Amino acid sequence: MLGFQLLNGLTFAALLFVVASGFTLVFGLLRIVNLAHGALYLLGGYVAYEVGGRSGSFAAGVVAAMVAVALAGLALDRGLLRFVKGQDLRQVLLTVGVGLVLNDLFLVIWGGDAFTVPTPEALQGAAVVMGVFYPKYRLFVLLAGVAIFVLLWLVMNRTRYGALIRAGVDDAEMLSATGVDQGRLFVITFMLGSALAGLGGAMGGAFLSLYPGADAEILVFSLAVVIIGGRGSLEGAAIGALLIGLLNTFGQVWFPELSYFVVFGPMALLLAFRPYGLFGRAA
Amino acid sequence: MFILAGLVALGGMPLLLPSYHLGIASEILIFSVLAMSVNLLAGYAGRTPLCHGAIFGTSTYVVIIAAAAGVPVWAACLLGVAAAGGLSVVFGIIAVRTSGVYFLLLTLALGLIIWGICLRWTGVTGGENGLRGDLRQGWLADPQRLYWLILGVGAVLTFAMWRLVRSPFGLTLRAIKDSPSRMAALGHDVPAHLFAAFVASGLFAGAAGALYALFNDFVSPTTVALPQSVEGLLMAIVGGVGSILGGLVGAFVLIALEQFVSAYTERWLSVLGLTAIAIMLFAPQGLLGLLQRKSQ
Amino acid sequence: MKRRIVLATLAAPAMLRAQSTSGPIKIGLMAPLTGVAASGGREIVEGFQMYFETINGRIGGRAVEVTVEDDASNPDTALQKARRLVEQGNVHFLFGNLLANTGLAVANYVRGTGTPYFIPVIAADDLTQRSRLPNVVRVAGYSASQFSRPLADWAYKQGYRRIATISQDYTFGHEQCGGFAQKFTSLGGRVLQQFWHPLNTSDFSPYMGQLANAGVDAVFAMETGADATRLIQAYASFGLKGRIPLMGAMNASDQSVIRTMGAEAEGIVSAAHFAEGSTNAITQAFVADYDRRFQKLPSLYGFSHFSGAMWVAEALKTIGADAENRERLLAAVRATTLTGSPLGAPVSLDAYGNPVYDAFIRRVVRRPDGKLWNAPIETYPRVDQFWGFEPEAYMRQPAYSRAFQGPR
Numbered sequence: 001m002l003g004f005q006l007l008n009g010l011t012f013a014a015l016l017f018v019v020a021s022g023f024t025l026v027f028g029l030l031r032i033v034n035l036a037h038g039a040l041y042l043l044g045g046y047v048a049y050e051v052g053g054r055s056g057s058f059a060a061g062v063v064a065a066m067v068a069v070a071l072a073g074l075a076l077d078r079g080l081l082r083f084v085k086g087q088d089l090r091q092v093l094l095t096v097g098v099g100l101v102l103n104d105l106f107l108v109i110w111g112g113d114a115f116t117v118p119t120p121e122a123l124q125g126a127a128v129v130m131g132v133f134y135p136k137y138r139l140f141v142l143l144a145g146v147a148i149f150v151l152l153w154l155v156m157n158r159t160r161y162g163a164l165i166r167a168g169v170d171d172a173e174m175l176s177a178t179g180v181d182q183g184r185l186f187v188i189t190f191m192l193g194s195a196l197a198g199l200g201g202a203m204g205g206a207f208l209s210l211y212p213g214a215d216a217e218i219l220v221f222s223l224a225v226v227i228i229g230g231r232g233s234l235e236g237a238a239i240g241a242l243l244i245g246l247l248n249t250f251g252q253v254w255f256p257e258l259s260y261f262v263v264f265g266p267m268a269l270l271l272a273f274r275p276y277g278l279f280g281r282a283a
Numbered sequence: 284m285f286i287l288a289g290l291v292a293l294g295g296m297p298l299l300l301p302s303y304h305l306g307i308a309s310e311i312l313i314f315s316v317l318a319m320s321v322n323l324l325a326g327y328a329g330r331t332p333l334c335h336g337a338i339f340g341t342s343t344y345v346v347i348i349a350a351a352a353g354v355p356v357w358a359a360c361l362l363g364v365a366a367a368g369g370l371s372v373v374f375g376i377i378a379v380r381t382s383g384v385y386f387l388l389l390t391l392a393l394g395l396i397i398w399g400i401c402l403r404w405t406g407v408t409g410g411e412n413g414l415r416g417d418l419r420q421g422w423l424a425d426p427q428r429l430y431w432l433i434l435g436v437g438a439v440l441t442f443a444m445w446r447l448v449r450s451p452f453g454l455t456l457r458a459i460k461d462s463p464s465r466m467a468a469l470g471h472d473v474p475a476h477l478f479a480a481f482v483a484s485g486l487f488a489g490a491a492g493a494l495y496a497l498f499n500d501f502v503s504p505t506t507v508a509l510p511q512s513v514e515g516l517l518m519a520i521v522g523g524v525g526s527i528l529g530g531l532v533g534a535f536v537l538i539a540l541e542q543f544v545s546a547y548t549e550r551w552l553s554v555l556g557l558t559a560i561a562i563m564l565f566a567p568q569g570l571l572g573l574l575q576r577k578s579q
Numbered sequence: 580m581k582r583r584i585v586l587a588t589l590a591a592p593a594m595l596r597a598q599s600t601s602g603p604i605k606i607g608l609m610a611p612l613t614g615v616a617a618s619g620g621r622e623i624v625e626g627f628q629m630y631f632e633t634i635n636g637r638i639g640g641r642a643v644e645v646t647v648e649d650d651a652s653n654p655d656t657a658l659q660k661a662r663r664l665v666e667q668g669n670v671h672f673l674f675g676n677l678l679a680n681t682g683l684a685v686a687n688y689v690r691g692t693g694t695p696y697f698i699p700v701i702a703a704d705d706l707t708q709r710s711r712l713p714n715v716v717r718v719a720g721y722s723a724s725q726f727s728r729p730l731a732d733w734a735y736k737q738g739y740r741r742i743a744t745i746s747q748d749y750t751f752g753h754e755q756c757g758g759f760a761q762k763f764t765s766l767g768g769r770v771l772q773q774f775w776h777p778l779n780t781s782d783f784s785p786y787m788g789q790l791a792n793a794g795v796d797a798v799f800a801m802e803t804g805a806d807a808t809r810l811i812q813a814y815a816s817f818g819l820k821g822r823i824p825l826m827g828a829m830n831a832s833d834q835s836v837i838r839t840m841g842a843e844a845e846g847i848v849s850a851a852h853f854a855e856g857s858t859n860a861i862t863q864a865f866v867a868d869y870d871r872r873f874q875k876l877p878s879l880y881g882f883s884h885f886s887g888a889m890w891v892a893e894a895l896k897t898i899g900a901d902a903e904n905r906e907r908l909l910a911a912v913r914a915t916t917l918t919g920s921p922l923g924a925p926v927s928l929d930a931y932g933n934p935v936y937d938a939f940i941r942r943v944v945r946r947p948d949g950k951l952w953n954a955p956i957e958t959y960p961r962v963d964q965f966w967g968f969e970p971e972a973y974m975r976q977p978a979y980s981r982a983f984q985g986p987r
Binding site: 001004005008011012104107111112113114115116124125126132133134135137138207208209211212213214217218221248249250252253256257259260 | 613614615616617618619620621748774775776777779780781782784785786788789791792804805807808809812813816817818835836838839840
Binding site: 031033080083084088089090091092093094096097098099100101102103104105108216220223224227231257258259260261263264265267268271272275276 | 331376377378380381383384385387388389391392393395396398399400402403404405509513516517520550552553555556557558559560562563564
C-alpha cells in the first residue's frame with residue numbers, strides 16, 4: 001500500500017515537474033512570473049486532445065501541443081510582454097490578464113465539458129509493479145518526467161545555451177556583459193518554457209482531464225513547486241515537485257480534511273526560514 | 284471643501300438611487316477601502332501584495348461566525364478586524380523580508396493557504412457552501428441605513444489612511460520605497476517599518492471585510508480566493524498607485540464596468556483580462572508607483 | 580451575444596385586460612455560464628429556452644421575457660445577480676442555479692424579499708425539509724438523498740453487503756451518501772469506509788488503492804463534473820472496473836459526464852427519476868428533439884429546466900397567467916400535477932414542495948450509434964424524499980453531514 005501511494009505521489013510529481021520546470025526557467029532567466037502558465041498548460045491539453053483525437057496518434061498530439069504552445073508563448077512574449085520589458089510587476093499583472101482571457105476563450109471554443117486526451121493502446125490498462133496493479137500510462141508519465149529532467153539537466157549543464165541561462169539566472173548584468181544576443185536567448189527560453197507547459201497539458205490531459213479551472217489548479221501546484229524549489233533552479237523544481245506530489249498524495253490519504261493545508265503548510269514553514277526557496281537567491 | 288462636497292454627494296445617494304444601485308454603491312465603497320489598503324502597501328511601501336483578498340475575507344468569515352455564535356454584531360466586526368490584524372502579523376513576519384515580484388509571489392501563496400483552510404475546514408467554515416449570516420436584522424435591515432453606515436465608516440477609514448501616508452511614518456515609508464538601502468544606512472529600521480505598514484494595511488483590509496459581512500450577509504471560499512486579491516490590486520492600480528483616493532476611482536471603474544458589461548455579455552472574464560492588459564500596457568499614470576519601483 | 584433573451588416581445592393587441600396582468604411575464608434565470616459548472620449552466624439555458632420555444636414564448640396570452648444571468652459558479656456573484664434581477668429587473672420570479680452553494684446563497688436572499696424561486700437542480704435536502712421556505716419550490720427537481728435510497732435497496736438485493744463510498748466533500752455529497760448509507764445500513768448492509776475529497780481533486784490515484792483494499796462488494800461514488808470524469812477514468816485505469824462494481828449518484832453518470840467518455844463509463848449503475856435511455860415514447864421524443872436542436876443528448880440539467888419551465892407555465896395557465904400575485908402563483912405551482920413532462924408520467928409535489936417520482940435504476944450502456952446513455956433496468960414506483968421514513972420523525976434527525984450518515 002505504501003509502495004502504491006509512493007508511485008501515485010511520484011507520478012503526480014513527474015507531471016508537476018514538467019509543468020513547473022517551464023515556469024521556473026522563464027522566472028529564472030526572464031524574471032517573469034507567468035501566471036498565464038496554467039492557461040498555456042490547458043491550451044496544450046486541448047490541442048493534444050484535438051490533434052491526438054483526429055490523427056489517432058498520441059505522439060502527434062504531444063508534438064502539436066508543444067509546438068502550438070511554444071508559438072503561443074512567442075506571441076505572448078513578442079506581442080505583449082516586450083512592451084513592459086524589465087518591469088516585473090507589470091508583467092505579472094499582464095499575464096494575469098492573459099490567463100483570464102485565454103481561460104474564457106477556451107470556454108467559448110471547447111465548452112465546459114471535461115475532455116481527456118486519448119492515449120495509445122500500448123499505454124492503456126494496468127501493469128504489475130511492486131506487486132500491485134498500476135496504470136501503464138502513469139508509469140509512462142513517471143518515465144517521461146525523469147527523461148525530461150535528464151534532458152533539461154544536460155541542456156543546462158552541458159551546452160553553451162544552458163551555461164548562458166545559468167549565468168543569466170545568477171546575474172542578469174553579467175549575462176549582458178558577455179555580449180550574447182540576449183533578446184534571442186530570452187525568446188528561445190520563453191518558448192521552451194511554454195512548450196514544457198504544453199507538454200504538461202498533453203501529458204496531464206490524459207489522466208487529469210481538461211476543463212475550465214484545470215489551469216488554476218495546476219498553476220497553484222506549480223507555484224508551490226517553484227516557491228519551494230527557488231527561482232530558476234531545475235533541481236529545485238524537481239525536489240519541489242517531489243515534495244508537493246508526495247505531500248498531496250499522502251495528505252489525501254492520511255489527513256483528508258487538511259489536504260490543502262498539508263500541501264501549503266510546509267511551504268509556508270519553509271518560506272519563514274528561506275524566503276527565496278531551497279535553491280533560490282534574491283532576484 | 285472639495286472632499287466635503289463629495290461626501291455630501293455620496294451621502295445623498297440613497298435619496299436618488301433605486302435599491303439595486305444603492306447596493307452597487309455600497310459595494311463600491313467597501314471595495315474602495317480594500318483597494319486603498321492595498322495601495323497603502325503597493326503605493327507607499329513599494330510592496331505589491333496578492334493576499335489582501337484573503338485578509339479581507341478572513342475578517343468576513345470571523346464576523347459571520349462570531350455573530351452566529353451570539354456575539355453582538357459590532358463586537359463581531361471588531362473581532363473580524365482583529366483576526367485580520369493577527370493574520371497580517373503572521374503574513375508580515377514572513378513576507379517583509381522579500382521585495383518585488385518575490386513579495387507578490389509569497390503573499391499569493393500565503394493567501395492560498397487561507398483559501399485552502401476555508402475550503403476544507405468544513406465544520407467551521409461551511410466548506411464549499413459557505414456560511415449564511417443573520418446580520419441584517421433590526422437597524423441594519425434597511426439598505427439606506429447600511430449604506431450610510433458603510434459611507435461613514437469608509438470615510439473615517441479613508442481619512443485615517445490619508446493621514447497615515449502623510450505622517451512622518453508615511454514619509455519614511457515612501458523614502459524606503461525609493462531607496463531601502465539608503466534608509467537602512469541612515470539608521471532606519473526598514474523591516475520594522477514595512478512590517479508596521481503591512482499590519483496597518485491588513486487592518487484596513489479587515490475593516491473592509493467586516494463591512495462586506497454586513498453587506499453580503501454571506502461568505503464562501505470565493506471571498507478569500509485569489510481573484511479577490513487580484514481585483515483589489517487592479518482597483519488600486521486603475522485608480523493610481525500612490526494615491527489613496529484612487530482606490531475609490533478604481534473600485535468605481537471596475538465595478539461599474541462589470542455591471543455594464545454583464546448586461547450585454549457573459550464574457551466578463553475576457554473584458555476584465557483585456558482591461559488588465561490594457562492598463563498594464565497603456566495606462567502608466569495609474570502605474571506610476573510600479574514604474575518607479577521597477578527601477579530599483 | 581446579448582444576455583437578454585426576449586422570447587416574445589410583441590404585446591398581444593387582443594390582450595386588453597386592464598389588470599396588473601399586462602405586459603410580459605418576467606423571469607430571471609440564473610445559470611453558471613462561466614466557471615467550473617459552465618457546461619451544465621449552458622444546458623440549463625438550453626432546456627429552459629427550448630420549452631418556451633415549444634410554446635412560442637407565451638403563457639396564457641402573455642409574452643414571456645426571460646433574462647439570463649451568469650452566476651459564474653460563484654455564490655457571491657449569484658447573490659449579486661439575484662439582487663439585480665429582483666431589484667432592477669423587477670422579475671416576477673427567479674429560476675435556476677446549479678451549484679448548491681449558489682442556490683443556498685440565493686435562497687437566503689429571497690427569504691427576505693419573498694420572491695418565488697424555483698430550483699430544478701438545487702438538491703440541498705433542507706430546502707424542502709428542515710429549513711424549507713414558502714417561496715422556494717423544487718419544481719421538477721429532486722432532493723439529494725431521494726434516489727440514493729432506492730439505489731441502496733437495489734444494491735442490497737444484488738447481494739452486496741459491504742460498501743465503500745467516495746464523494747465530493749460538501750453538502751450535496753454528504754446528503755447523497757447519507758441517503759445511501761442510512762438505507763443500506765437499515766437493510767442490514769455495512770458501509771465500511773467513506774472517503775471525502777475536496778471538489779476539483781486533481782489526482783484520484785490515492786483513493787484507488789484504498790478502495791481496492793477496502794474489502795467491499797461494491798463502491799458508491801458521488802461525483803459531479805470533471806471529478807466524475809477523473810474518478811471513472813481512474814477507476815478503470817487502476818483496474819478496479821470489472822473487479823468491484825461501481826454505482827454512482829445520478830450526477831456521476833449524467834450525460835454531462837459520459838458524453839465525452841468511452842468504455843470506462845459503461846456499466847455504471849445509478850438511480851434517477853430521468854433516464855435518457857428510457858423506452859418511453861414521450862421521453863424518446865424529447866431526447867430526439869433535444870439532440871436535433873443542440874447536437875447532444877440531454878443531461879439532467881437540460882431536462883430539469885425544460886420540465887421546470889413547463890411546470891410553472893402549467894401552473895400559470897390555471898391562474899390566468901397572473902404572475903404578479905406571488906401567493907397565488909406559489910399555491911398553483913404546489914397544486915399542479917405535471918402530466919406533459921418528458922418523463923411520460925404524472926409528477927406532483929409532496930406536502931413539503933419536493934416532487935414524487937417513479938425512480939429508475941439505470942445502467943450506462945452503448946447505443947447502436949456508439950453514444951453512451953443511461954438505460955433503466957428497474958423501476959421503483961412513487962419515491963418521495965423521505966422514502967420509507969415518516970417525514971416528521973425523519974426531520975428530527977440531523978441533516979446528513981460528514982459526521983452524520985444515519986444512526987449507527
